[in-house]
Amino acid sequence: MTYVVTVETCIPEGTPEMDPLQRAGAVALIEDGFDSVRAVEGPDGLEVDILDTIVAVHPGGALLKVVVDAPALEFAEDSVRVLVDELLERTELLADWEIERCEVELHQDLALASLEAADGPDAPPDDPVARKARHAEAPTDHATGTGPDAARRSATVRNRMLELADELRSLPPARFGVLDDEEGLAVPPESARLAAGALVHATDVLVDELFEDVQVLTQEDATVAECEGPLWHLERLPDRYALQYDAPFARRFLVTVIALTTRFTDGSFQRLGCVAEELALRLLLSQTTMILELHDLLDEDVSAALDVLTDHLYEDMDHEYLYDDGQDEHDEHGEHGEHDEHGERVAADAPLGVAPVPFDAWFTPFNRGRYIHPSAADEPDTAAR
Template sequence: MDYVVTAELEPPVEASDLDPLQREGVAALLDRQLALVEGVSGPAEADIDVLDYRITVHPNGASVVLALDAPGLLPAEEAAAMVLNELIGESELLVGWSVAHSEVRITEDEFNQSLAAAEAVGRDAGDTGLEAAVEEALESAGEEESSLDTEHWRIKLDELAGGLRAFDLDVFGTSSPQTARLAAGALIHAVRVVTDEIFYDELALAVNNASADDAVGLLVLEELPPCYEHRYDAWFARAFLLSSAAVAARLTEPSWTPPRTVAEALALRLFINEAQVLLEAAELMSWEDGEPVFAAFAGKAFAGTDHEDLYLVDFMALEDSPDAMSARLEEQFRERGLTFDQWFEPRDTGTGMHPYLHRTSDDSTDL
């Protein structure tokens, strides 16, 4: 007999407000783990097959819909809870998570009605009917949550919008005050997200004495230009954190000071990208609608600070005389102040430089 079971997974209390990137990570992790599960042993050693699943992650946890072939309603609910508890127990990244409840949302009769309806319109009753039943359960379980989630973020971003004091809202080039406030609030929230992610990446690189080109699971440093990823080590992460903090602080000041260094420009780019990700994930502004809004902001905020060309080349992937080609590109970048060792140097020679950013040949031994 086929049952569709909905289970709610809850994170630990201290992580109960998942941001969009964290939600994507949880969804990817659950999907990867559930894809490996074919079945579970139920009561009296009965085999219970996992036929299909759907995952929806929201700020307060995750909803998982499982389609199971089980001998009864209670075994189906117990099997779903067992699968998810084992999944949580085997993943170090889900420590502290728990299964809040597991219940059948579509009974055998309702499921059969769905199959009959599928047959009536000439579809395949086995696979397509099952998929329709799972989608029905997912929609009924997630529709209300999605609506609440969107409204939650609308209110939160509106409250945060006032934190962007360095610019008037017309910097976003939109005639809609609501759109501009959402964009402003998203930028302020993005600062928090990116800052946390840099801390995480620094720890991962320091513990493993690694650089970004051989590290796995980094959250934000992988979004920097790939041409220098072999230089993104723990020292760099700490230095980049100082640069991002400087930009973040200036966003909240009464007037705007454009990025003074390449590193600051890259940090601002990360803030903008994270803001767009958040608005799209919260279903408040699609990526397409957000592009002109944040392009208008970028046009004023960067004030010509050069950095875009760093994303157009990968030194490590050059095939045609890579050493000579890299040397030539490096020299061109140096003339424009874009080489890695110039990233933390202020363009304005009259501007001071944080002492930590003066890296010497001995700094690599401090890790």
């Protein structure tokens, strides 16, 4: 069974962040370490094959994706943790780095396959979600079998999300419905912070899972419509274009998500730049809601905060018509809809005046003032057309 194990590593606490040259060196050291290994011995002497690796180094550490062939999920996680730990230990310049997380982020199909691969008296629960929770939250004291209860875990997650809210520099509390005065319907400040922190947390999850989607499409050399492997998010894009969602598209979409969410956190965000960003935001908001629901943190106030944010970020909801297979791609306003005298897009007042933006214009900026990451932007000849 093939698993994608996500490993988060960090530099020692108190160490200055790495500059570009140091990050390039770290990438080389980690990749060289992986290249020297073809397989690793897992629990009970079973061999776990290393199929592929992805290394992404940032100023504070590295995000690793390790694709392995293992008999079950637990074998994959344990073997990769041992491998990365030894790799760091034997590399002098990385010896002080620490592993913060090492786990398989389960897709439903992979979870079911993992269940079928495990048996015996100690087999985990049949439900994939319960199985993942049991493995991820296994107590360190196996003799007592004790661990944190659900209320404590929920409180821990809540506190963590409240801390993460400060990272959303482009979207202050007012964007979530917090008012400076007492007039009107205001969202409680703590609910707004919880929604903001959940958005930051959902960003990490979305980016990780899109990396895996890119990996699956690349390995199969297929489009989303043809892909046999499990996908996290790309199959949730408009169905009508599923035959065009190939690996190059997936990489452009991933870059778009990273660029958009980076602008959210570095304070530079102004407006959505293109249709691809509108669709990326749709996935991000959906992921945020799902995470809050998972931890029983989505109450009416938090939901209201996300609704206010959605209304603020979207200038219109024309991209929703991409999901309507009955709509034609062309209307009386041309391929890209109406624009005013300044080149700004004008939202239609009714569905009859709206046509989905053509697929080849998804990464085209709405106007010259919008930001598109260079790695996702159209080629010059496409932009000219």
